Amino acid sequence: MIIPELGEYALILALCLSILLATVPLVGATRGNALWMDFARPLSKGMFFFTLVSFLCLGWSFLYNDFSVVYVASNSNTALPWYFRLSAIWGGHEGSLLLWVLILAAWTLAVALKSRNLPQDIVARVLAVMGWIAIGFYLFILFTSSPFERYLPGFPQEGADLNPLLQDFGLIVHPPMLYMGYVGFAVSFAFAIAALLSGRLDAAWARWSRPWTTVAWAFLTLGIALGSWWAYYELGWGGWWFWDPVENASLMPWLVGTALVHSLAVTEKRGVFKSWTVLLAIFAFSLSLLGTFLVRSGVLTSVHAFASDPERGLFILIMLVVVIGGSLLLYAFRAGQMRSESSFGLLSRESLLLVNNVLLVVSCAMVLLGTIYPLIIDALGMGKLSVGPPYFNALFVPLMAIMLVFMGIGMISRWKQTSLKMLAQQLWLPGVAAVLIGMALTWSYSGELAPWVTLGIVLACWVVLTGMRDQYNRLRHRSEKLAGLFKQSRSYYGMQLAHLGVAVLVVGVALVSVYSEQRDLRMQPGDSMTFRDYTFIFEGSKHVEGPNYTSDQGQIKVLYRDEPYAEMYPEKRLYTARGNVMTEAAIDPGFTRDLYVALGEPRENGAWAVRLQYKPYVRWLWLGGLLMTFGGLLAASDPRYRKRLRPAAA
Known part of the structure; x- marks a missing residue:
C-alpha cells in the first residue's frame, strides 16, 4: 500500500504551503498589496487540509496494522484494541509531533475563519507568523522525525506494542488537550509579533488576542488536570503531582499564560502594560517550546518523556533560540512605541493585577530554575544533583498564598485609583468571615487547626467571599436584582467561575496533602x-x-x-x-x-x-481544574470579542 507515502507527500505539500503563507501575505502587508494579503486565508486552509491528510494516513496505517512502517511497528500490536491503536498515533515521538503540527494547522485555520472583523493587514501578519512557526515544525518532522519511514524488507509481523503506560483512556485525551494549550499560545505569540510589526499596540490588539489566549489557557488547564488524574490512577502510587521535570514543563507556560490572560485584560480596558503583555506572550510560547525541548531532547528521565536522540533536541533548541532571539530583537526595536495610554495609582486594580502577574512570573522562574539547574550542573561535569518536592513546596506554596490574598483584594478594587478606606470597608467582613469559616471547617473536619490546612481553607474562603462581595456590589444599586444577574457579561462570570475553581483546587490540595x-x-x-x-x-x-x-x-x-x-x-x-x-x-x-x-x-x-x-x-483537585477550564471557555465566548473594532493609527 502507498498510504504512508501519500502521508509523506501530503506533509511536504503542507510545508510548501506554509512557506508561501509565511512570505506572501507578510510581503503584501508590508507593501499594502491587498491581493497578496488575501492569499493568507486560502493558504491556511490548504496547509490544514494536507496536514489532516497526512495525519489520517498515519491513522490508517495504525488501524490496519501496517507494520512495514517503522513507527507503527514500534508502537502497536495486532492484539491492541482499535481505540488504543488510534491513540498510539501520538504514543511516541514522531506521531505526537504530527499531532502537534495538525493542531497548529487547526489553530491557524481557526484564526483564518474567525477573523473576519479584523483589519486585513493584521490577519495577514498573524497568519504569516503562524506559517513561520509551522515551517520549523514541518522541517523538524520531515528531516529528523518522519512517522512514515519504512522497513525494507523484513518488517515484524506482530508489532512491538504500545507502551503499557499509554494503554489508558487518560492518554487518549490528555496529549491532545495539552497540545491544544501549548500550540494555542502560538496564536497569542503571533498576535504580539503582528502588533509589533504593524506598530498597533493598543486596546484593539489586546481585544483581538484575548479570546484566543483564554481558550489556549483553558485547554492547557484541562490538559494538566487530565495528566494529574492519569498519573494518580495509572502509576499506582496514588500521588497527583510529583514536581517531575516534564510536569514542570507544562506548569511553566500555564503560570505565564495565567499572567498573560490578566495582563491582556488590563491592556484592553486601560491601555497600560503594553510592553509587559507583549513579553508575556513571547515567553508563554517560548516556554511551550522549551517544554517540547525538555521532553524530546533526551536530557530528562521521566515516565512522561519521549526517548529521543540529542540531535532532535538540538533542532528544537535552535528553533527556540530563533523564536526567543528574533522576537526579543523585534521587541527591542519597537519598545519606544509602547507608551501607556493612561495612568494609575499605587492602590488600584491595575497595581494589584501587576503584583499578581509578578508573583506568577517569579513562581515560573523558580520552577524553571529547579527544573534546569540539575541539567546545568550535570553538563558542567559537577556531578549529579536532584531538586525535589521540598525545594518546590518551600518556595511555590508561599508565593501562591500571597497571590490568593491579592486576588481577593483585586476583585474589590477599582480601576485607576482605589482609596484605602473603601477597601477596608469592603473587605473587613469577607476577611473576618473567611478566617472564622475556614477555622470552623478545618476544626469540624479534623478536630485540630493544622496550620497549612487552616491557611489553605481560609484563603479559599477569602477568594469565594470576595467574589461574592464583588457580585453584590454590582447588583446592590439595581432595582431588579434577578434581572441584573443576567446582565453581567460572560467574561465576568467566566472570571468568577475560574476563581471558584482556584478555591476548590486549594481546598483539595490542602486536605489531601495533610490528611491522606x-x-x-x-x-x-x-x-x-x-x-x-x-x-x-x-x-x-x-x-x-x-x-x-x-x-x-x-x-x-x-x-x-x-x-x-x-x-x-x-x-x-x-x-x-x-x-x-x-x-x-x-x-x-x-x-x-x-x-x-x-x-x-x-x-x-x-x-x-x-x-x-x-x-x-482528592477529586476536588480535578473539579477545580474543570471549573477553571469552563470559566476560561465561558469568558472567551463573550460576544463582544466578535464585534468589529478598528485600531487606532500607529
Missing part, C-alpha cells in the same frame, strides 16, 4: 485491615486474560462501619508483547474521599504486598 493515610502490608486470603471506618478484607487473587495482557486480579471486600460497602479489584498485569508488568489500582471514588488499593509483589502462600490509601477530597 496509607498502609503498606502483607495480606494473605482472609487478612483484614481497618482504618478510617473502613475494613479491607483480602479474599485472594485470580488469573484474568485481557486482550493483550494477562493479569493477577486481587479481590478485596470493603466494609464501612462493619456493613458491606464495596468490592475492589486491583490488578498486576503482564503485557505479553513486551513483557512489561504494570500495576492497575482499584479506586472507589467519592466526592469527599477516594479509597485506593494497589497490589505490590506476590508473596508465598497466596499472599500479596498491598497498599491501602485513604485520599480525602
Whole structure:
C-alpha cells in the first residue's frame, strides 16, 4: 500500500504551503498589496487540509496494522484494541509531533475563519507568523522525525506494542488537550509579533488576542488536570503531582499564560502594560517550546518523556533560540512605541493585577530554575544533583498564598485609583468571615487547626467571599436584582467561575496533602485491615486474560462501619508483547474521599504486598481544574470579542 507515502507527500505539500503563507501575505502587508494579503486565508486552509491528510494516513496505517512502517511497528500490536491503536498515533515521538503540527494547522485555520472583523493587514501578519512557526515544525518532522519511514524488507509481523503506560483512556485525551494549550499560545505569540510589526499596540490588539489566549489557557488547564488524574490512577502510587521535570514543563507556560490572560485584560480596558503583555506572550510560547525541548531532547528521565536522540533536541533548541532571539530583537526595536495610554495609582486594580502577574512570573522562574539547574550542573561535569518536592513546596506554596490574598483584594478594587478606606470597608467582613469559616471547617473536619490546612481553607474562603462581595456590589444599586444577574457579561462570570475553581483546587490540595493515610502490608486470603471506618478484607487473587495482557486480579471486600460497602479489584498485569508488568489500582471514588488499593509483589502462600490509601477530597483537585477550564471557555465566548473594532493609527 502507498498510504504512508501519500502521508509523506501530503506533509511536504503542507510545508510548501506554509512557506508561501509565511512570505506572501507578510510581503503584501508590508507593501499594502491587498491581493497578496488575501492569499493568507486560502493558504491556511490548504496547509490544514494536507496536514489532516497526512495525519489520517498515519491513522490508517495504525488501524490496519501496517507494520512495514517503522513507527507503527514500534508502537502497536495486532492484539491492541482499535481505540488504543488510534491513540498510539501520538504514543511516541514522531506521531505526537504530527499531532502537534495538525493542531497548529487547526489553530491557524481557526484564526483564518474567525477573523473576519479584523483589519486585513493584521490577519495577514498573524497568519504569516503562524506559517513561520509551522515551517520549523514541518522541517523538524520531515528531516529528523518522519512517522512514515519504512522497513525494507523484513518488517515484524506482530508489532512491538504500545507502551503499557499509554494503554489508558487518560492518554487518549490528555496529549491532545495539552497540545491544544501549548500550540494555542502560538496564536497569542503571533498576535504580539503582528502588533509589533504593524506598530498597533493598543486596546484593539489586546481585544483581538484575548479570546484566543483564554481558550489556549483553558485547554492547557484541562490538559494538566487530565495528566494529574492519569498519573494518580495509572502509576499506582496514588500521588497527583510529583514536581517531575516534564510536569514542570507544562506548569511553566500555564503560570505565564495565567499572567498573560490578566495582563491582556488590563491592556484592553486601560491601555497600560503594553510592553509587559507583549513579553508575556513571547515567553508563554517560548516556554511551550522549551517544554517540547525538555521532553524530546533526551536530557530528562521521566515516565512522561519521549526517548529521543540529542540531535532532535538540538533542532528544537535552535528553533527556540530563533523564536526567543528574533522576537526579543523585534521587541527591542519597537519598545519606544509602547507608551501607556493612561495612568494609575499605587492602590488600584491595575497595581494589584501587576503584583499578581509578578508573583506568577517569579513562581515560573523558580520552577524553571529547579527544573534546569540539575541539567546545568550535570553538563558542567559537577556531578549529579536532584531538586525535589521540598525545594518546590518551600518556595511555590508561599508565593501562591500571597497571590490568593491579592486576588481577593483585586476583585474589590477599582480601576485607576482605589482609596484605602473603601477597601477596608469592603473587605473587613469577607476577611473576618473567611478566617472564622475556614477555622470552623478545618476544626469540624479534623478536630485540630493544622496550620497549612487552616491557611489553605481560609484563603479559599477569602477568594469565594470576595467574589461574592464583588457580585453584590454590582447588583446592590439595581432595582431588579434577578434581572441584573443576567446582565453581567460572560467574561465576568467566566472570571468568577475560574476563581471558584482556584478555591476548590486549594481546598483539595490542602486536605489531601495533610490528611491522606496509607498502609503498606502483607495480606494473605482472609487478612483484614481497618482504618478510617473502613475494613479491607483480602479474599485472594485470580488469573484474568485481557486482550493483550494477562493479569493477577486481587479481590478485596470493603466494609464501612462493619456493613458491606464495596468490592475492589486491583490488578498486576503482564503485557505479553513486551513483557512489561504494570500495576492497575482499584479506586472507589467519592466526592469527599477516594479509597485506593494497589497490589505490590506476590508473596508465598497466596499472599500479596498491598497498599491501602485513604485520599480525602482528592477529586476536588480535578473539579477545580474543570471549573477553571469552563470559566476560561465561558469568558472567551463573550460576544463582544466578535464585534468589529478598528485600531487606532500607529
